[in-house]
Amino acid sequence: MKAVIELNEIKRDFLVGDEVVHALRGVSFTINEGEFVTIMGASGSGKSTLLNILGCLDTPSEGVYLLDGNPVKKMSNNERAVLRNRKIGFIFQNYNLLPKTTALENVELPLMYNPDVSASERKKRAMVALESVGLKDRMMHTSNQMSGGQMQRVAIARALVNDSAVILADEATGNLDSRTSYEILALLQDLHRKGRTIIFVTHNPDFYDYCDRNIILRDGKVVEDNRNKVIKDARETLKTLPEED
């Protein structure tokens, strides 16, 4: 199997005043193409920091990060930007939507920076992505006209719209009720079946059963890395949950 992500002794230090905060203290692992990985750990254990580095949004203080075999550190800013645009779909813990902008325009945003996608195709793909997260009737709503869960789903749709090979989700279901959470999980499982690599940060230990692999962080280090034998289907679980409508 081909390795998509290879981390070798990744460290990330933050300088806060005179004090150095070690958010990551040497993280090493390899994620292969088509894996569905959850990352868990207590608050402050460095999950978001790690995911930001994986998403090429942040650069590690030390260590080597190979994406598709290429060292990210050696890439130019522009190469990294193109990578984020075509290869990675990132879902932020706090959504990061453009204010005063409609859901549709927010989802279209990554494609605006891809000259290969025409205006009509852009709109079509954004609408499909919004439909898949159940926001068909909220497309023209702006961020301040939506609930937290709805904004989260817009952020998910935005990460799906560029058909990226790798999807990085930071607490993508943190603000959703359990039914919608499982719907999102089912969506990610569908994508996973289509061959996407998915890395999913979550606090919900139940989700572990629905993935290939589970990495647990503590204090900026990997403390557990387990493979899952029996993978549950989120759609089956959805059927057991009471309908709310």
Added chain:
Amino acid sequence: MNIINLIKIAFKALTTNTMRAFLTMLGIIIGVASVITMLAIGQGSKKSIQSQISEMGSNMIMINPGADMRGGVRMDPSSMQTLKLDDYYDIRDEAMYVSFVSPNVSSNGQFIFGSNNYPGSINGVGPEYLDIRQLKVESGEIFSDEQIQTSAKVCVIGQTIVDNLFTNDEDPIGQVIRFNKIPFTVIGVLEAKGYNSMGMDQDEVVLAPYTTVMKRLLAITYLQGIYCSALTEDMTDQATEEITEILRTNHKLLDSDDDDFTVRSQQELSTMMSSTTDLMTILLACIAGISLVVGGIGIMNIMYVSVTERTREIGLRMSVGARSIDILSQFLIEAIIISVTGGIIGILIGVLATYLVKLIASWPVYIQTWSVILSFAVCTITGIFFGWYPARKAANLDPIDAIRYE
């Protein structure tokens, strides 16, 4: 990168933040408009003074008896009679740089025609006075050399005198008006010139042969002044020197003696007056410059306040794949749209305000192209720079740092 997409993105960013765009634009509008208006007022008054001087004949030279008082030199009363007819003849016959010359004597009094009367002064001059002051006879004619020799009681009158004395639409030519009991036959009417820019009525004028005024009205043998005009405006200095030479010889002055007359050219007057208006223009330009700076600070303020918000936006855009060139292009396009639109609106408002000043306060105004170009350039460049600079800083950050920026 697709430029159409970038323009779309820039427009979208502007329309979602109309208030911010408007406030930035306002700074530019105020800056441009105030500079244009202020400079138009300054230039206008300068222009009007210049045109007034050239109206009077920019190559005109005035000779007065008595020493120049401007240096604080005491004036001997008897020196007031230093200019004689011989001086006039000699300038007329000998000066090479002088094209026209006319003596000047005047007397105050009351003009009477029928039951109408009007106060004024009668000017005793030669026929060349018309060329010097750029006056024209509209009907009738100017007095002849023969009429000068015979001290004929004839006169040429201006339009204001016509309007005040001949109230029944009579033809003034051939009528006899009285001035201090002496009858003068009107032989010509001058073309109307209107008020000059200092508010003086240029048509309130009565011209008579200088001989008539000297002998019949004043009973004097000296002249109160001599008007000349230099061949061209550039030759005023040579003409002035020449005249001084002739008069000094005539008056038998020694090298050590001061002039007992004053020669002043219109050019001198013009420099003096335009330096005053220059001062005013500089003053107005300072005010305009201050409004430019205030406008510029306004632009910077708005831009600075929105930096936090915009840095987050930049981080977010970069996180979904915008390259720094995309970010910079977007901000540059936004800044250009705001600044150029603001600049154009500023020009329109500036021109409008200028015409309002002209209309309401009836001040002379003159819009100079360079003032429009200068103010437009300064404001738009400030706007573009301060729109682009924070973006350049943010575009160099890691996306996550930009998103977290506070």
